[in-house]
Amino acid sequence: MNSQYVVAKFGGTSVADFTAMHRCAQIINDDPSVRVVVVSASAGVTNHLVTLVQQKSNEAQRLELVESVMQIQGNILAHLTLDEDLQEGFNTTAEQFKQLAQLPALDQQQCDEILSFGERFSSYIFSQVLRDLGVSTQRFDVREVLKTDSNFSKATPDVAATEKAASDLLVPLLDDNVVVTQGFIGSDKYGQTTTLGRGGSDYSAALIAEAIGAKSVHIWTDVVGIFSTDPRLCNKAKPIPRLSFDEAAEMATFGAKVLHPATILPASRKGISVFVGSSKAPEQGGTWIEKETTSQSGIRAVTQRKNQILLTLKSPEMLLASGFLAKIFTILSNYNISVDLVTTSEISVALTLDNAPNATRPELDQACLDELGAFCHVTVENNLTLVAMIGSEIQLQGGEDCLVDVLSEFDIRLICHGASRHNLCFLVEQNKSDLVVQSIHQKLLEAA
Ligand SMILES: Nc1ncnc2c1ncn2[C@@H]1O[C@H](COP(=O)(O)OP(=O)(O)O)[C@@H](O)[C@H]1O
Ligand SMILES: N[C@@H](CC(=O)OP(=O)(O)O)C(=O)O
Numbered sequence: 001m002n003s004q005y006v007v008a009k010f011g012g013t014s015v016a017d018f019t020a021m022h023r024c025a026q027i028i029n030d031d032p033s034v035r036v037v038v039v040s041a042s043a044g045v046t047n048h049l050v051t052l053v054q055q056k057s058n059e060a061q062r063l064e065l066v067e068s069v070m071q072i073q074g075n076i077l078a079h080l081t082l083d084e085d086l087q088e089g090f091n092t093t094a095e096q097f098k099q100l101a102q103l104p105a106l107d108q109q110q111c112d113e114i115l116s117f118g119e120r121f122s123s124y125i126f127s128q129v130l131r132d133l134g135v136s137t138q139r140f141d142v143r144e145v146l147k148t149d150s151n152f153s154k155a156t157p158d159v160a161a162t163e164k165a166a167s168d169l170l171v172p173l174l175d176d177n178v179v180v181t182q183g184f185i186g187s188d189k190y191g192q193t194t195t196l197g198r199g200g201s202d203y204s205a206a207l208i209a210e211a212i213g214a215k216s217v218h219i220w221t222d223v224v225g226i227f228s229t230d231p232r233l234c235n236k237a238k239p240i241p242r243l244s245f246d247e248a249a250e251m252a253t254f255g256a257k258v259l260h261p262a263t264i265l266p267a268s269r270k271g272i273s274v275f276v277g278s279s280k281a282p283e284q285g286g287t288w289i290e291k292e293t294t295s296q297s298g299i300r301a302v303t304q305r306k307n308q309i310l311l312t313l314k315s316p317e318m319l320l321a322s323g324f325l326a327k328i329f330t331i332l333s334n335y336n337i338s339v340d341l342v343t344t345s346e347i348s349v350a351l352t353l354d355n356a357p358n359a360t361r362p363e364l365d366q367a368c369l370d371e372l373g374a375f376c377h378v379t380v381e382n383n384l385t386l387v388a389m390i391g392s393e394i395q396l397q398g399g400e401d402c403l404v405d406v407l408s409e410f411d412i413r414l415i416c417h418g419a420s421r422h423n424l425c426f427l428v429e430q431n432k433s434d435l436v437v438q439s440i441h442q443k444l445l446e447a448a
Helices: 018-030 045-053 059-077 084-101 108-115 117-132 159-173 201-212 245-253 264-270 324-334 366-373 403-407 430-445
Strands: 006-010 034-039 137-139 178-182 185-187 193-195 216-221 242-244 273-278 286-290 298-314 339-344 348-354 377-392 414-417 423-429
Touching: 006 018, 006 201, 018 034, 018 059, 018 117, 034 117, 034 201, 045 059, 045 108, 045 117, 059 084, 059 117, 084 108, 084 117, 084 137, 108 117, 108 193, 117 137, 117 178, 159 201, 178 201, 201 216, 201 264, 242 245, 245 264, 245 286, 245 298, 245 377, 264 273, 298 430, 324 339, 324 348, 324 366, 339 414, 366 377, 377 430, 403 430, 423 430
Parallel strands: 006 034, 006 216, 034 178, 137 178, 216 273, 242 286
Antiparallel strands: 185 193, 273 286, 298 348, 298 377, 339 348, 377 423, 414 423
């Protein structure tokens, strides 16, 4: 049975500066059911850390990056006096950061260590902001409970180990304190720091909620919920008050950056509701994502994911032959390449691969192409965007604005419909995709 606890996560924009942090602290103060607070690095910090670990910088540039990160923390600290325990922890952490950042070469583990500092700094500072409002607050190092494998930069959580550690170490603190901890980071079985991938703090919050049996996770960001499309792209986009787990997972997977794609997994496993709202305007409400929703049928949102690759494999041998697809997928799997969409004809198969900076797969390297090329003709197309229409029971035909008519206006490279009841997706040229999304939104979602 789930407890009455709420886990609240505050993203980079919500903890960008002192004013933003203070707003978040007030949200927590107003809701006594919030017992765990998961913070991200202040906006811009992880980007600096990523530049640092990319190892393209010389010593002077590294110093500059360290300075930029410390400046962001310093600007917030200028409004606060840290309690002794927090000050001591912050100083030690800052020292470790500066030392590691000066190394001219870093291994994968050290890269994750560097990437972890943004969230670690935020948790010291935010704890003080909360204490200054009179909230009994304990800072907690999430690496003690969020256990992962050693796949640095994209670690996979160990759900059972996390649950065990959380019930031993975290749950006992919750009756008397609000616990402030870090998103995005964890530790492997050797105690080495790992990270969950860019945007992973949402996922951390959901994993912690699962581990402590929380009743809900509140994701506080800079928009008043999940919108019918990215509100930055379309000023007529509207927040969606309710989404099912399936619809929200599809939106996140197909590019709605507001939620990390894996966030819904732990929530749906344990029936934990997820709320998405704006820390700048909490009174405006937001989106509730729940197991049971009386979802209306039809399209509810349109999303896009840029930097997709289309791989077309053609061979007359495929005709009436068995095992051809198995051969292709075995090769791709040997190179750790995960396939997104698949369509086939008599003699060819087209696959899409996610090449976004956040994607798990390695570069589509020549050795893999050579292996495929040994038994079929291979074509690779880049600079494509996957556009997805998300909803329930999406129909291609019917109604005034039938999808077939709307889609016929665009130069579509591949279309996938039917594998999921919740989406219809297709590829378009990347430089046209914003227009495509705006046009679909206008024709199919702004009419009502
Ligand atoms: N469908 C959508 N609904 C709401 N926001 C979206 C959507 N698609 C993309 N976004 C973008 O997601 C951003 C919030 O995500 P992110 O920048 O990761 O926030 P945070 O720093 O709080 O984690 C919004 O500013 C918005 O531009
Ligand atoms: N700081 C990490 C983790 C994260 O989730 O951040 P945010 O909540 O700001 O998206 C990143 O930028 O990737």
